[in-house]
C-alpha cells in the first residue's frame with residue numbers, strides 16, 4: 001500500500017491496481033517505469049505546451065535556484081525574474097496596461113479573480129454586487145471558490161454549503177445569462193466567469209458569436225467579465241497568446257496557469273485590466289490576499305524560458321496550423337456510425353463524442369482514429385493513447401493502451417500483471433484522449449470526451 005493519495009481518484013482502485021508510474025518525458029511522449037512509451041495525449045493535464053524534456057527550462061531554473069529560489073512577493077518584496085515576468089506578461093496581455101497578480105496555479109488564479117471581483121465592487125462603493133455566475137459544464141479548479149462555481153455538479157457534491165453567492169447558466173446560450181441578470185438584478189452580480197473553450201467539462205467550443213454576445217451583455221450590465229484561460233492561454237489556441245485576444249473579448253480579468261510554465265514548475269497569473277486594478281493602485285487599499293509561492297522566483301525563471309521557446313519556435317503560429325490539421329483529420333470521424341459528434345476547429349483541443357460510450361474500446365480498435373500519425377496524420381508510427389478515468393476531469397485512476405496501424409488490437413500495457421489488473425477492472429470510461437501530433441514541440445491534445453459506460457476487458 002502506497003502513501004500517495006492521488007487527486008481525482010478512487011483510492012481503493014488505485015490501491016488494488018497500483019499506480020501508473022511516469023518515469024520520463026520527451027516531446028509529446030512519456031515513458032512508464034517499465035520503459036513503455038506512450039503518446040501524451042492529454043499534454044499532462046493540458047499544460048505541456050512546449051513538450052516534455054526541454055532542458056533549457058531546467059537550466060534556467062537551476063541558475064535561478066543558485067541565486068535565490070524564492071523569498072516573497074508580499075508587501076514590496078519581489079525577485080528580479082518575477083518583476084520582469086510581470087512586465088513581459090503585461091506586454092502580451094489581452095488588455096493593454098493590465099496588472100499581473102501571480103499565483104501558484106489555476107485554482108489559486110480562479111479564487112484570486114473571484115475575491116478580486118467582489119472586492120473591486122466594494123472598493124468603488126457597490127458592495128451589493130457579489131454574485132458570481134459561471135456556466136454549466138464549466139471547470140474552474142478545485143479551491144472552495146472554484147468548487148462553488150463548478151458547472152459539473154458532481155464536482156461540488158459532498159461538502160455541505162460552499163460559497164452560496166454563485167449561480168450557473170446554460171453553457172451555450174447568451175439568453176440564459178440575460179434572463180438571470182433580469183431576475184437577480186445587475187446590482188447584485190459581481191462577475192461572469194467563462195472558459196473560451198470548455199475544457200475539462202468535455203471540450204465544448206463556443207457557438208458562433210456566443211463569446212462576443214456575453215462580452216457585450218457583461219459590458220452593458222456592468223458585470224465583470226472574467227475569462228478563464230487556464231487551459232487556453234499561452235499557445236493552446238492557435239494564432240495568439242490568448243483566446244481573449246483572438247476573439248477580441250476585452251476581459252476585465254484573465255486567469256491563467258498551466259501553459260505559463262508548460263508545467264515545468266507550478267505557477268499561475270491573473271491579468272487585471274486597468275479599470276479593475278485602479279482602485280487598488282490608487283493608494284489606501286491594502287489587499288490582504290496573496291500566496292507564499294505567488295511569483296516564485298524559480299517558477300518565474302521557468303516561465304521566461306518557456307515563453308522564450310514559444311516565441312523562438314513560433315509555436316503560436318504552429319498551433320494555428322495544428323488546429324486546422326486536427327480538424328481536417330477528425331472531421332471525417334463524424335460519419336462513423338459509432339460517433340455522435342466531433343468537436344474541433346479551435347486550438348489544439350478536440351473531442352470525439354461516441355454515440356454509445358460503452359463502445360469506446362472497440363471504436364478505438366476499429367476506427368481510422370488510430371491513423372492519426374505523430375507527423376500530422378501520416379498514419380506511420382501512429383500511437384493511440386486511451387485514457388480511462390472515472391468521469392472526472394484530470395488523471396483519475398487511468399490506464400493507457402497502445403495501438404498502432406500494424407497492430408489493431410489495443411495492447412493494455414506490456415506487463416502481464418498489469419494486463420490482469422486491466423481484466424479485473426470494470427471501471428467506467430468517461431474520457432479518452434488520442435493524438436498523434438507533435439508539431440515542433442507543442443504536445444497537442446485531443447481530449448475525447450466519451451461519456452462512456454463500462455469497459456469490460
Ligand SMILES: Cc1ncc(COP(=O)(O)O)c(C=O)c1O
Pocket residue numbers: 045105106107108110139140141142195199200228229230231257258
Ligand atoms: C479552465 C480551468 N480553470 C482552472 C483550473 C484549475 O487549475 P489547477 O488545477 O492548476 O488548480 C483548471 C484545471 O484544469 C482548468 O481547466
